Amino acid sequence: MIKYEIGHQLKKIRNTAGWSLSKAAEETGVSKAMLGQIERNESSPTISTLWKIATGFHKPLSLFVDGLLVEDSDENVQKKAKEFNTQKHDLKAKILFPFDPRFGFEMFTIKLEPLQTHLSEAHDKGVFEHVLVISGELEVKLKGEWKKLSKREVLRFSADQPHGYRNMSESIPVEFHNIIFYS
Numbered sequence: 001m002i003k004y005e006i007g008h009q010l011k012k013i014r015n016t017a018g019w020s021l022s023k024a025a026e027e028t029g030v031s032k033a034m035l036g037q038i039e040r041n042e043s044s045p046t047i048s049t050l051w052k053i054a055t056g057f058h059k060p061l062s063l064f065v066d067g068l069l070v071e072d073s074d075e076n077v078q079k080k081a082k083e084f085n086t087q088k089h090d091l092k093a094k095i096l097f098p099f100d101p102r103f104g105f106e107m108f109t110i111k112l113e114p115l116q117t118h119l120s121e122a123h124d125k126g127v128f129e130h131v132l133v134i135s136g137e138l139e140v141k142l143k144g145e146w147k148k149l150s151k152r153e154v155l156r157f158s159a160d161q162p163h164g165y166r167n168m169s170e171s172i173p174v175e176f177h178n179i180i181f182y183s
């Protein structure tokens, strides 16, 4: 149950930071009411909300999903790869490698349905994304311009700026890997 794990993990990270709900709301731009609902498992965040939370706490996204962390041996990390599809109309993101401070990155497979767009606010300074298209044709928005990437094409960009992903096909989904590096 991903929903449970996010609430539990958010609470843990907030307590470790020593932040009240008000302070967390201020830092993340997500309302106090919404943060409370997520912590109590009354509400599932969208990926965009989860990103806002992660950025506000200056933490990698996958740290907000419990049960994947460094206590796992290296061999079984892959077996635990799982989807955190948070809401019905949200993009689908699967964690392949959760963040591990030894390696400094997290890796996802992301799927966009036909005509689906996902816009992201800037992540922290020093965050880089590496995109590799697995299937379909992806467009990535950088500095207000959409760049087209075909299957097996790659792009690395500095993610401390607003960016976005979209699938302009009316029939074919897009799948891509996203490796997010934290300096």
Ligand code: MN
Residues within 6 Å of the ligand: 120, 123, 129, 159, 163
């Ligand atoms: Mn991003």
